Amino acid sequence: MPSVESVYLRSPRRVQTLLANAASLKEWRRRYGHGFDALLADYESRDRWTREELDAFSDAQRTLALARAARTEHYQEVFRRLGAHWTDFVHREAFSQLPVTTKQELRENPESFRPRGQLPTDRVIGSSGTTGVPLKLLKDAESTQAHWAVWWRYRRWHGLDLDTPYALFGGRRIMHTDQGSPYWLHNRVGRETRYSTHHISRVTAPEYVGQLNAERTTWIHGLSSSIANLARFIVEDDLRVTAPVRVVSLGAEGLLPWQADVIEQAFGPRPIHHYGLTEGAANASICPDGSLHVDEDFGYVELVGSPDEPQRIVGTPFTNEATALLRYDTGDLARALTSTCSCGRATWLLDGIDGRSDETIELPDGRLVGPRWAFREKLNVREAQIVQHRDLGLTVRVTPGPAWGEHDELDVVSALRTYVGEDIPIKVQPVESVPKTASGKLRLVVREG
Ligand SMILES: [Zn+2]
CATH class of the missing domain: 3.30.300.30 (ANL, C-terminal domain)
Structure with missing residues (x-):
């Protein structure tokens, strides 16, 4: 049987638009349905917390994560091997002695990380993982919403809101390679114009710019490599951007300095980005003053390895009752900054993320x-x-x-x-x-x- 994607790609444009809108409606409800507003309010209420408040919250959430893990086969075995009980690891120093959980362990036996049976509201989320091998992760409904809540806290720092229309340059294909112009479709549900990232070339770039201008786009979001590629053609061929672009936000990939430069040159604003992963083990967001803040109320983040070189990001998610993870090795690298940020937020800072860059x-x-x-x-x-x-x-x-x-x-x-x-x-x-x-x-x- 042909996959949903291949049927979609062979459909006429009108049908593609309808299908995209229908899928988007479902996704919109999942992300922003009942409970989301309250979660966002919770995250925003913690935005200006002091060091002491953050630590107290984080200690409590880490304890809950331990209790959750103690109900899984995988961590029962870990505690048994250590001859210990989960309560022995409540203190921060003891917690950091727990072995790191690898992607491979999760990939090979995802069921052993489940503290309870699967519910109808749970979803299996596929992630490509940094090794190029897919990972199947079971997530509960609230953890999906929490992810979007922490992302929207960051977006709202930059003056964006759920009803701000935007141009999306995502990785998923929206049209067949052989299809010609237009290279976008309108998804009214998601308030987005989806552009095909697989059709950006020197020849097609003027059409992309024409559409951004015609829509008077203020917010561009998507893959750094694709947006940087379009920006390169804009700069090299002197294409005129009249769209009043205020924010360019990037996700999913690492951002290389030369990409940020060319995007700024083409569109005006310095691009912003956040760091996150499907597993929800860690999240970090750029503030309006340009620092990458660890979202300490979202997951417990540690940097592991010698501080003389980039360290591995290891995280413990605070949400998701469907899969428990402790000290999960994200496979990504970062350095910690000892400085504080002029924006006044008390959360600690990362000096960039390494390891997801230039994968094109x-x-x-x-x-x-x-x-x-x-x-x-x-x-x-x-x-x-x-x-x-x-x-x-x-x-x-x-x-x-x-x-x-x-x-x-x-x-x-x-x-x-x-x-x-x-x-x-x-x-x-x-x-x-x-x-x-x-x-x-x-x-x-x-x-x-
Ligand atoms: Zn800041």
Whole structure:
């Protein structure tokens, strides 16, 4: 049976718009339905808390997380191995002695992290994970809303509101690669104009700019690589942006300094970004004064490793009754700042996030595509890394899953083809293990310089 996505992509534009709006209505209710306003009010009430208030809240939430974890098979085994009881880890110092939970542990046996049975209101959320291997995470309804509440607290710092219309440059494909202009569709439910990030090129850039101008767009949101790519064409070809863009917000990927520069040059404002992950283990948000604040009331964040180099972000979520996680290794890297911010918020600061940057593939016509989405498909791989050679050809290094065969290789190629088209050669190379960076990080895309 063809997937929902492939049916959608083959539909006429009118049907695509209808389907997108219907899906968006469902998603809108999930995010902002009953209970959301109260949650947002809660998060905003903690915005100006003192160090002591934040610590007291965090200590209480960490204790609840421990109690929740103590009801799971995975952590019962951890406590048993340590010959301890969960109450032994309530104090901050003791807590930091608990072993770190890896993505691999969660991926291999997600059921063992569940403190209770699955409810009809729970949802399985797929995440591509930093290793390019998908992760299935069970989330309860409130944790989804809490995620959006903490994100909206940050957006409201920057003068945005739920009814602010915006231009979305997301990773999901909104139209077929062969479809021509227009390269956007209107999603009235989400107050958004969705632009195709897979069609941005030097040739199409003037049309994108024309539409942003015609709609007098004030807020642009989406993938840093795509928005930076459009910005590059605007700057290089001297395209005129008359849209009164006030905020450019980026998510999902790391932001490289050169990307921020070109976006600022093209649209005016310095882009803002936040850090977060589906697992809800950690979240950090840029304030109007430009500092990246750890949202200490959302999860308990620790940096692990030598302070002389970027450290691993390890987080304990405060929400989600459906999956319990303690000291979860996000796979991302950061440094802590010892300074305080001029905005007056007491939360501690991160000096940028490393490890999610520059994960794009270049196509022969100059377009850049992020292959992360391709790896959301069910592929029989444990780890994957795409090497792009100087002639733009790709070698996909994979650590094969069980009973690896030729059809698995073909699956990898066809998943990628959906994103990169038919023009560039793709080779699959099974390897024992995908090489990591000096800091132990797996990069999804490596470009040969
Ligand atoms: Zn600040």
